[in-house]
Amino acid sequence: MIQKEYTFDASYQPQVRTKTDTSRVMLDVIIGLAPAMIFAVWQFGFKALALIAVSVVASVFFEWGYRKLMKKPNSIGDLSACVTGILLVLCMPVDAPLWMPVVGAFFAIVIVKQLYGGIGKNFLNPALAGRAFLFFSWTSTMTKWTIDGVTMATPLSILKAGGDVTASGFDLMQMFTGIGLPGSLGEVSAAALLIGGIWLLARKVINWRIPVAFIGTVAVLTFIFPRGGYSNVDWMLYNLLSGGLFLGAIFMATDYSSSPVTLNGQLLYGFGCGALTVLIRYFGGFPEGVSFAILIMNLCAWAIDKGTRGRQFGVTKEDLKAAKKAAKEAKA
Amino acid sequence: MPYKFRGGVHPDYMKAPDEPVIVVTPPPQVIIPMAQHIGAPCQPLVAVGDYVTMGQKIGENPAPVSAPVHSPVSGKVVAVEPRPHPLGDMIMAVVIENDYQDTPCTDMAPLTEEELKNPEAILARLREAGIVGMGGAMFPTAFKIRGGLGKVDTLIINGAECEPYLNGDHWTMRLHPEELLKGIELARIASGLDKAYYGIEKNKMDAIELLNSKNPAQYGVEIVPEEVKYPQGAEKMQIKAITNREVKPGGLPAGVGCNVVSTQTAYAIYKACYLGIPCYERILTVGGSAINKPYNLQCRVGTPFRYIVEQCGGFVKTPKKIVLGGPMMGLIATSLDAVNIKGTAGILFFTEEEDRTVENPTCIRCGKCITVCPMGLEPVYMYMYFKKGDFENMKKYHILDCFECGSCSFNCPGRMPLTHSFKTAKLLFAAKAAEEKARAEAAAKEAEKK
Numbered sequence: 005m006i007q008k009e010y011t012f013d014a015s016y017q018p019q020v021r022t023k024t025d026t027s028r029v030m031l032d033v034i035i036g037l038a039p040a041m042i043f044a045v046w047q048f049g050f051k052a053l054a055l056i057a058v059s060v061v062a063s064v065f066f067e068w069g070y071r072k073l074m075k076k077p078n079s080i081g082d083l084s085a086c087v088t089g090i091l092l093v094l095c096m097p098v099d100a101p102l103w104m105p106v107v108g109a110f111f112a113i114v115i116v117k118q119l120y121g122g123i124g125k126n127f128l129n130p131a132l133a134g135r136a137f138l139f140f141s142w143t144s145t146m147t148k149w150t151i152d153g154v155t156m157a158t159p160l161s162i163l164k165a166g167g168d169v170t171a172s173g174f175d176l177m178q179m180f181t182g183i184g185l186p187g188s189l190g191e192v193s194a195a196a197l198l199i200g201g202i203w204l205l206a207r208k209v210i211n212w213r214i215p216v217a218f219i220g221t222v223a224v225l226t227f228i229f230p231r232g233g234y235s236n237v238d239w240m241l242y243n244l245l246s247g248g249l250f251l252g253a254i255f256m257a258t259d260y261s262s263s264p265v266t267l268n269g270q271l272l273y274g275f276g277c278g279a280l281t282v283l284i285r286y287f288g289g290f291p292e293g294v295s296f297a298i299l300i301m302n303l304c305a306w307a308i309d310k311g312t313r314g315r316q317f318g319v320t321k322e323d324l325k326a327a328k329k330a331a332k333e334a335k336a
Numbered sequence: 337m338p339y340k341f342r343g344g345v346h347p348d349y350m351k352a353p354d355e356p357v358i359v360v361t362p363p364p365q366v367i368i369p370m371a372q373h374i375g376a377p378c379q380p381l382v383a384v385g386d387y388v389t390m391g392q393k394i395g396e397n398p399a400p401v402s403a404p405v406h407s408p409v410s411g412k413v414v415a416v417e418p419r420p421h422p423l424g425d426m427i428m429a430v431v432i433e434n435d436y437q438d439t440p441c442t443d444m445a446p447l448t449e450e451e452l453k454n455p456e457a458i459l460a461r462l463r464e465a466g467i468v469g470m471g472g473a474m475f476p477t478a479f480k481i482r483g484g485l486g487k488v489d490t491l492i493i494n495g496a497e498c499e500p501y502l503n504g505d506h507w508t509m510r511l512h513p514e515e516l517l518k519g520i521e522l523a524r525i526a527s528g529l530d531k532a533y534y535g536i537e538k539n540k541m542d543a544i545e546l547l548n549s550k551n552p553a554q555y556g557v558e559i560v561p562e563e564v565k566y567p568q569g570a571e572k573m574q575i576k577a578i579t580n581r582e583v584k585p586g587g588l589p590a591g592v593g594c595n596v597v598s599t600q601t602a603y604a605i606y607k608a609c610y611l612g613i614p615c616y617e618r619i620l621t622v623g624g625s626a627i628n629k630p631y632n633l634q635c636r637v638g639t640p641f642r643y644i645v646e647q648c649g650g651f652v653k654t655p656k657k658i659v660l661g662g663p664m665m666g667l668i669a670t671s672l673d674a675v676n677i678k679g680t681a682g683i684l685f686f687t688e689e690e691d692r693t694v695e696n697p698t699c700i701r702c703g704k705c706i707t708v709c710p711m712g713l714e715p716v717y718m719y720m721y722f723k724k725g726d727f728e729n730m731k732k733y734h735i736l737d738c739f740e741c742g743s744c745s746f747n748c749p750g751r752m753p754l755t756h757s758f759k760t761a762k763l764l765f766a767a768k769a770a771e772e773k774a775r776a777e778a779a780a781k782e783a784e785k786k
Contacts, residue, residue: 012670013656016756018742019663019684020347020500021692026700026749077696084700124700124750211707265703265716309717316734317342317572317711318582 026123030083032207036200037090037255043182043196044189048098048151052189056093059105063089066113071122084123088112091131091255094190095248095295096138099150104142108134128302129259132295139295149186156186159246164291166232169242179245191248201254210258213267217274218253218281219244225282249281252294262302269305269312276301276308338535338577343710344565345743347664349539350500350623357507357619357632360647362409362434366638367419368394370428372677373468374475375401380430386413391441391614393466394430403466403476407432408616408636410439422641422660422674423667432638444612451609458526458609465608466615466678471569471598472661474679477605480595481526489593491527492578493520493602495536495543496562496569499662502682504619505599507632509536509543512603513550519606521555523597533578535560537568566664567710567741571596585737600681615678622648626655626685635676641683642672651685659684664742697751705744705754711737715744715754722757727768735761 044052067085071078079085092108112134117126139146149158159169159179179185182193190197204210223240230239243249248256257263257277264273277297284293371377378395382388388407395405411434418426444464451457462478469475471494497505509516524532534552536544538561547559562568562577572583574596581592589596597605600618607613616637623630628649635644641658645651658669661681669683676683705715713734721729738758745755 010655010672012658012668014668014670015657015691016693016745016753017665017667017740017759018746018755019657019659019666019668019686020690021746021748021751022345022347023692024749025692025694025751026698029700029702029749079696079698082698082700123698208704260703261701265701265706266714267706270703309714313714314706314712316585316713316737317576318584318587319712320582323584 026082026084029209030087032204032209033087033255034083034090036203036207036209037087037094037190039196039199040094040190040193040251041090043193044094044098047182047184047192048189051098054102055096055098055100055105055189056090058102059093059096059109060086060089062106062109063092063113066110067118070114070118074118076122079122082123085113088117088130088134091129091190092134094251095131095135095188097146097149097188099148100138100145104138104145107141108138111137124261126261127305128299129256129262131259132256132299132302135295136299149188151184151186158186158291159242160285161291163232163242163246164285168232169246176241176245179242187246188248191251194245194250197250197254201250204254204258210254211267211270213270214258214263214274214277215253217271218257218277219249221275221278222249222281225279229282229286231286243282243285247285247292248294252281252298253277256295257298257301262305264305264308264312266309266312266314268314269308272308272312273301273305276304338560338562339580340563341565341568341573341576341710342712343708343743344567344573345708345746346564347500347566347746351503351506351539352623352630355503355631357511357634358647360633360635360639360644362436362636363639363643364434365414365640366407366409366432366434366636367640367675368405368407368430368432368638369419369421369675369677370395370405370430371421372405372466372474372637372679373403374473375399375403375479377428378402378405380416380428382413382416382430384413384416387411388413388432389439389441391444391612391616393443393464393614394432401476401479403468403478404464404614405466405637406614406616407441408638409434410437411435420671420674422669422677422680424670444608444614446612447609452522453525455526455528458522458605461609462526462605464614465604467601467604467608468615468678469598470600470604470615470618470678470681472665472679472681474677477523477597477601480597481523484590484595485528487590487593488527488595489529490575490579490595491524491529491532492574492594492596493523493532493534493557494569494571494574494596494598495534495540496574497540497599498537498564498566498569499664499666499682500566501623501684502621502662504621504632504681506540506543507619508600508603509540509547512606513543513546515606515610516599516603517547517550517552517555517557518610519602519604520557520597522605522609523602524556527595530556532557533560534558535562535568535574535578537562537564539564567743570710570739570741572739573710585734618676618678618680620676620680621682622684623682624655624659624685624687625689626651626653626687628652637677638675640673640675641669644676644683645672645685653687653689655685655687656691657684657686659686663690664746665740692751694751697753699748699750699752702749704747704749705752708743708747710741710743711739713738715758718761719752719754719757722761727765730761730765736765738762
């Protein structure tokens, strides 16, 4: 018989765990963002690459520096700071000076994320909050869209002004691929973002609820209420393909810590994001409403979670009704 | 067509179904713990120096929820003293020196033709033969079936074997299909029903075909192939899959008219009734990266782990953990001196290779725990309130209805100790309830005095 003595660990159940850990999830997000990044560099040139690099390095540096300063365990290995850096720079115009993403990264990582406890604890999407900070601090820089040095109006601002998008030289196919379309680095190519979205769905990083509810709500509302003399379908398609809708719906609104975790809650949150986007686009002061819609819904995520708990196994609607009735009677 | 349940996970199955079943020669000394079931532990019936035969009853307790234990070998009793139990603690055990004669005990004759059709006779035999749930729960089977009489309209045999590694049930189906069907028939007759359903996951198609080729209908059995998904083999999931009924929170299977009996239990029922052999042997899977040759062993109860490891070629790596049962719900043993018991479906020896715990588990609020919870709970919030010690909200988030399948922890990218925390929370609730009860009693006494 085996004579040797071994010591055995008393450990937690279950004894096996899935391979997918946090850094793998974040790596999948980075892979999902790769098509959009590649497209940005292809369309906007070397400056786009420089901006992305600066933003990522700054984000990771602030994450590392803050945790070091506060004597907290180092967390740059989970790659979430890297994702924040990429998302932040993807909402910036190519003409932004190189120091700007550094300021944005500081706000996003230190103020929005780390001050509340780091990954999983922030109640706003750090990249969007960073973008909002830059937007209000340097509005003209953040809304100047150029391609190869030529300043252009985005389809969204043309729509807002009641102009004719087709007359300005944009057709639907171009708006889908993003080729020659002015806008922020990451938002122009709906096609590249969709490819990334499919990757995230296939890897089960996100589920369909938030993006589908978000984009679906925008589609339905713009289809029902067209403006500026467009046909229902044209107006809807132009609205879907312009601005940051795909970037927002697929990559921003699905940010884990700032969105609801319950399944029905995710649907409701998607509807809310979509409705607010349309409201801001129709009645707000700015042409684009995606980022503010998401930030507002971020603030509701907690309440949505509380109000949309799923059906517990073994509990029917009748059971819930009976329980409510009993509670009422007990009160009376 | 089986019904589907929401949630669940797909772990690496790690099954090696083609590893042959090795019949283990019993060790020179067997150690028989007096507690191999849920309920009142047995009192030893033998003393040091007694000679016992194979299958002789050596421990018993007259309490209704209990099951006698029998000697798996013939030989001399050399000690009656507390020994390491696989689930920790020292528990009273009978130690028998094996004389390798396997002299059979004649106390228990096979049931007669008539008795085999008589529910009372079968139930009496199940009790006498010490049959308990061999899937791991070890609930006395006779008590379970008797408790369901009049309430239960559906008998389900659990052949899902959804835990990774384990394939003892699969082998039981392959080696003894007819005996298994006869055992199910007996459980069905004892339950007073015309039909039993045998739910088997579709990753065991060979066994499903083999069982179907034996004309299960003549035994009143229907084979139901089920979706391959953990925890398909959990009692509640089996009931859902076969009847589409859902056990109420805090309720029992009998509450929705169902009883679930595991595969090897059905085989043990066959042996007890047709052959007069009590429950002292089972097929268990030995695996994990520390083991030289993973095998399925036909092994008698009371065999020390040390001996079992040797049958499998010893260790090739330093083992860090002993897991009893499957890796998802299995419990931990900490000593090689512990022995296998009736409910030990597998013994896994894990090294650092299987370990995916991290130094700083961090919740990223991804909600993946919610999508996989088969009970429709919100583990992310249950954990948050557990950490706060907020009992009211823990209850509101149904922490007590978690049956600890481990799916949430398994799927957690942040490696949070979810299932473990819920288990701890339940213990805290129990302690709190006991404390409150004691306080109420003390107050009542005080009031009486006045």
